[in-house]
Amino acid sequence: xxxxIVHVSDPHFGGLADPAQVAAVEELVPDLDxxxxxxxxxxxxxxxxxxxxxxxxxxxxxxxxAPVFVIPGNHDVQWxxxxxxxxGRMVTYRKYMRYFGPVLSPTLTFPEAIITSALSPHxxxxxxxxxxxxxxxxxxxxxRKQIQRAAQxxxxxxxxxxxxxxxxxxxxxxxLSRRMGLARWRQAQRRILKSGADVVLCGHDHQESAEVLGxxxxxxxxxxxxxxxxxxxxxxxxxxxxxxxxxxxxxYRWEADRRxxxxxxxxxxxxxxxxxxxxxxxxxx
Ligand SMILES: [Fe+2]
Ligand SMILES: [Fe+2]
Numbered sequence: 001x002x003x004x005i006v007h008v009s010d011p012h013f014g015g016l017a018d019p020a021q022v023a024a025v026e027e028l029v030p031d032l033d034x035x036x037x038x039x040x041x042x043x044x045x046x047x048x049x050x051x052x053x054x055x056x057x058x059x060x061x062x063x064x065x066a067p068v069f070v071i072p073g074n075h076d077v078q079w080x081x082x083x084x085x086x087x088g089r090m091v092t093y094r095k096y097m098r099y100f101g102p103v104l105s106p107t108l109t110f111p112e113a114i115i116t117s118a119l120s121p122h123x124x125x126x127x128x129x130x131x132x133x134x135x136x137x138x139x140x141x142x143x144r145k146q147i148q149r150a151a152q153x154x155x156x157x158x159x160x161x162x163x164x165x166x167x168x169x170x171x172x173x174x175x176l177s178r179r180m181g182l183a184r185w186r187q188a189q190r191r192i193l194k195s196g197a198d199v200v201l202c203g204h205d206h207q208e209s210a211e212v213l214g215x216x217x218x219x220x221x222x223x224x225x226x227x228x229x230x231x232x233x234x235x236x237x238x239x240x241x242x243x244x245x246x247x248x249x250x251x252y253r254w255e256a257d258r259r260x261x262x263x264x265x266x267x268x269x270x271x272x273x274x275x276x277x278x279x280x281x282x283x284x285x
Contacts, residue, residue: 003112003162006034006066007238009203010224012075013054014045021225021235024260026061028252032239034066035110040203040222041073041121041168043100052076052099059100069108072096073168073204074121074138092123105146107153113162113242116153118146120169120182140169140181140204142188147195154196159274162242165197170221172213174205176231181205189213198271199240199247208236210249210267218247218269237261247271 044051107116120140169181207230223236252261
């Protein structure tokens with residue numbers, strides 16, 4: 001079994017998106033032979049109709065190759081509609097849902113894999129608050145209910161099925177930013193480890209990475225397709241290839257002069273066997 005995922009994040013359609021990069025991704029993706037394409041949030045810059053419409057056109061183009069799995073990022077939430085109000089929060093996702101459907105934490109099942117997601121952008125919410133004022137509406141958090149839902153799905157999955165969790169905010173510390181995407185990140189990491197996920201796909205930090213969380217969960221962090229790459233470095237998107245024994249993350253880096261993405265880095269990790277696991281996830285606290 002070989003299961004390939006093209007993992008793209010943070011196009012930020014609007015003034016910051018780079019149309020040349022978007023076109024190059026559209027052109028290259030069919031050659032990468034993905035079973036699914038994951039777009040892990042921040043489709044827009046300011047949740048504007050035109051930005052979502054451009055994102056929708058991008059998704060439609062990618063869908064010619066494979067199903068596209070989309071989740072919202074913090075830029076896709078109109079948080080100013082409901083700051084600190086704990087009820088009626090759906091209004092803040094209304095515009096995103098108009099273009100990408102009513103499901104904010106989608107699940108997609110294949111014979112070889114189950115892909116699900118946990119909603120991390122909640123606008124200005126108590127769970128996302130930190131002591132830094134400028135983090136307001138930027139940081140995310142992983143509510144217990146969200147991760148319990150994913151854990152339940154993973155538990156019910158066939159033991160051979162790959163379990164993929166998609167989250168917008170980076171779950172590991174950014175190398176240049178030195179920032180965690182999530183408030184209460186230790187608790188979030190514990191919850192992810194307990195959920196039974198094999199692979200986490202995230203974005204938000206605008207710097208790519210391929211690392212392992214807790215010695216077990218492979219984390220693919222995709223960069224951005226916008227001009228806001230961390231440290232002014234070239235944009236990167238990822239391809240994750242999973243077979244019986246390994247999980248491989250390849251980084252495709254933007255070459256501005258040639259106007260194309262080129263594979264520059266390959267990370268390979270052993271795929272943990274489910275029967276080897278000391279602890280079968282029984283729930284998430
Ligand atoms: Fe972003
Ligand atoms: Fe973000």
